Amino acid sequence: MKTVHSASYDILRQQGLTTVFGNPGSNELPFLKGFPEDFRYILGLHEGAVVGMADGFALASGQPAFVNLHAAAGTGNGMGALTNAWYSHSPLVITAGQQVRSMIGVEAMLANVDAPQLPKPLVKWSAEPACAEDVPRALSQAIHMANQAPKGPVYLSIPYDDWARPAPAGVEHLARRQVATAGLPSAAQLRSLVQRLAAARNPVLVLGPDVDGSRSNHLAVQLAEKLRMPAWVAPSASRCPFPTRHPSFRGVLPAAIAGISRCLADHDLILVVGAPVFRYHQFAPGDYLPAGTELLHITCDPGEAARAPMGDALVGDIVETLQALVWALPDCDRPQPQALPPAAPVEELGGLLRPETVFDVIDELAPKDAIYVKESTSTVGAFWQRVEMREPGSYYFPAAGGLGFGLPAAVGVQLARPERRVIGVIGDGSANYGITALWTAAQYQIPVVFIILKNGTYGALRWFAGVLQVSDAPGLDVPGLDFCAIGRGYGVHSVQANTREAFAQALSEALAGDRPVLIEVPTLTIEP
Helix, strand or coil, rough: CCEHHHHHHHHHHCCCCCEEHHHCCHHHHHHHHCCCCEEEECCCHHHHHHHHHHHHHHHHHHHCCCECCCCCHHHHHCCCCCCCCHHHHHHHEEEEEEEEHHHHHCCCCCCCCCCCHHHCCCCCCEECCCCHHHHHHHHHHHHHHCCCCCCEEEEEEEEECCCCCCCCCCCCCCCCEEEEECCCCCCCHHHHHHHHHHHCCCCEEEEEEHHHHHHHHHHHHHHHHHHHCCEEEECCEEEEEEEEECCCCEEECCCCCHHHHHCCCCCCCEEECCCCCCCCCCCCCCCCCCCCCEEEEEEEEEHHHCCCCEEEEECCCCCHHHHHHHHHCCCCCCCCCCCCCCCCCCCCCCEEECCHHHHHHHHHHHCCEEEEEECCCCHHHHHHHHHHCCCCCCCCCCCCCCCCCHHHHHHHHHHHHHCCEEEEEEEEEEEEEEEEEEEEHHHHCCEEEEEECCEEECCHHHHHHHHHCCCCCCCCCCCCCHHHHHHHCCCEEEEECCCHHHHHHHHHHHHHHHCCCEEEEEEECCCC
């Protein structure tokens, strides 16, 4: 007899979700009974790290990742990480164990009360099946919902007595289902885009994370070269959609209204692809657009298109739309943009290293296809200036700014992309939010290189304290941390590097090995 349990595993297997990220409780044990040999279970010691690892895995693989959390408490522990997954369009299929159906109403211990409401608004869809027989269909719906554009997390609460119930007739059809999206602009829409771009005097390209997520980076390069446009990365960059040493590359836009208008002031047409318009952060009011400038917005997210405060938007498939534009646009006779000059080396005066020096060493020694998982928020600007990224899927940063992403996501990214080296560049303040991911890296021998930049403070907050004129705020420093001791306690080989030479040696040895390594680097504090 096929059960809900066996039918659900068939669906997961056929859809390629054979890696389970979790931290089990009693409600989840019936789902894990008879765990299939062709699946793998990745244990995290805290649900925030579990969701972060799955987030990194989904972003790097481009496919849905399966998460198994413990009822309401486990879901709550993972909500901070879920915020990043929501804003990064990460396709997570999150399941949570529920009490047996007859005990939910009396709110027995571990009952997830009103479970579908708990993760909102950070999921595309959430449900608790009305009966056990509907669990396989709901699981199938969750997978396809997570993977449809715009991709994103979904949530399914499943009472644990459902797994042993008989599966309904016809359940075998669910495992074979495929759901595809078609999003090519109509002939009239494409003609309008081409006409406006071709007529522009000085257009500029602004690219967002969904360009990298759709692996259409090469099309963005072709478009920039065909129209001879400079290319910026949209503010609050969580991915790298354009090679950073290309002559058209101009950097990352500031996350402020006035700052963006200032950077784009010389352009009569702004083409934004795969990004919100815009993800602002610092409150610096001004004109949304420079005077006389128009904006065109291409996005896979109807919500992003609808809420934008300016511009004309087209919702569609990013790859198909960019490909159609590259084919249809006429050649341009404008001069090609000139490459930005390389960042100058900084002078070390003894004492703590500057982060710029650390990044110069990384750029020199890391493989050219290295993947960087970045969560040192006070060093973002210096990193983008100094570290070359040219391959798709080379950079991941917490899309919502929620700390705790970096360490777990680096583990998940390395699991998804074992053929590339993953380097986590993590601040000492950020590291503590997801520190238990070190245990997972050690136990499963996941060869991430974790670089902890230790400046003893929340560097980005220090900068904001100055901007907001709050110099007397408490709680901005984190002294007394020994990450080498912590790393060794979790089973990760750990070393401290106090000089450029020591860091270069430690990084070279870590990259030559096949085990996780933590390198603690005491550094000065710089501005973001």
